[in-house]
Amino acid sequence: MFDRMLKHFGPQHWWPGDTPFEVMVGAILTQNTNWKNVEKAIANLKREGALSAEVMLALDDATLAELIRPAGYFNVKTQRLKAFLKFLLESYRGDLQKMRETPMDRLREELLQVKGIGPETADSILLYALGHPIFVIDTYTYRVFTRHHLIGEEAGYEALQEFAMANLPASADHYNELHALIVNVGKNFCAPTAKCEGCPLNGLNW
């Protein structure tokens, strides 16, 4: 599946983001939201010079909410961003290098304790911001894997993740690329109402 998608779409070069910090912010803003809308929110933050933990935390909730408005759920995400940034400053003094040196499993547990960070957001931060070898599961992954009968419909996040990681080379590059490719398949062919016409995964079933 990986090879077919790679051949069809080419390398994806994820994650869109100029810095690891921007990737982390984007990971929260994109929850259940189209990436295009997230780009607008990040552009607003950049324009206001607010793309830093200290500045963002210093903003009123209402002001921050207004800046991230295009990303939707702006009141909820204001709280989630602030909770994460507080964690970043209090536990790591805002030092991403220090964060990178923390063992991945421990950091994952810590991230999951932050209100507003669930498994996908935590894993996105670990993989796409910090370069840790962990595979990100999202709704597209679930849809592609279950529709091709790689795993049962009752499978949850961890089961999908373990399955994928047990069947792939254990490298951040592979996990990065595969997730991006799956999102691409999801966008183009594997929406809730499947339009399998032309999908590179056609005919691959277990």
Place this chain on the structure above:
DNA sequence: GACCAGGCACATC
């Protein structure tokens, strides 16, 4: 106008 988008927390049963 309906449907969808790179989730998550919380309430209720």
Place this chain on the structure above:
DNA sequence: GATGTGCATGGT
């Protein structure tokens, strides 16, 4: 434990 619901903008 499983299931349901609120959160909200913007593109197709």
